[in-house]
Amino acid sequence: MALIINEDCIACDACVPECPNDAISEGDPIYIIDPNLCTECVGFYDDPQCVAVCPTDAIHPDPAHVESKEQLMAKKIKTHGE
Template structure:
């Protein structure tokens, strides 16, 4: 499942640079996560780095609109790192 950033985001700029997939970007009002690039850090880390470093509890929940299994997240990681999906 991809993650999403909710309205409690304070735009602290902590999450964007730690995303290994370049899935986080500055939206119109708050940071946003591209579900096509978010692997919840599967393949890179044991836990999502954006969640780990975010100072606001529950600011980065799973996105129920983008349900994916661990296997699907790992396959997305492989596509991203193989160059099938171009960097942002």
Template sequence: MALKISDECINCDVCEPECPNTAISQGEEIYEISPDKCTECIGHYDEPQCQQVCPVDCIQLDPAIVESPDQLMQKFIRLMKV
């Protein structure tokens, strides 16, 4: 699954620089995660770095975008070729 930032986000700016895929950006009101770029840090780290640094625990799995670890690894490989 891709990750999603909930409306509990306080715009603290700590998650954006931690994303190795540059999947996090400032939205109209809160930060947003691009599901096309989010690999849950597979290929880079053992755990999603944005979740590790979020002080309000507002970054969760997006149930609308279900992806297996293999699919996330394929996305990582595709992103690294760009």
């Protein structure tokens, strides 16, 4: 499942450099996560790094983009290789 940033985002930029997929970008007024790039850090880390660093807990699973660990790993491999 891709992640989504909600209205609690304060646009602090803490999450952007933590994303190994470059899936997070500046939106107006809050940051956004590209669900086509987000792998919840599967294949890189045990837990999503953006969630770990967000000071307002504004990042949550996106119910509109449900994916299994296998699907997330396939997306990671397609984007980055093995």
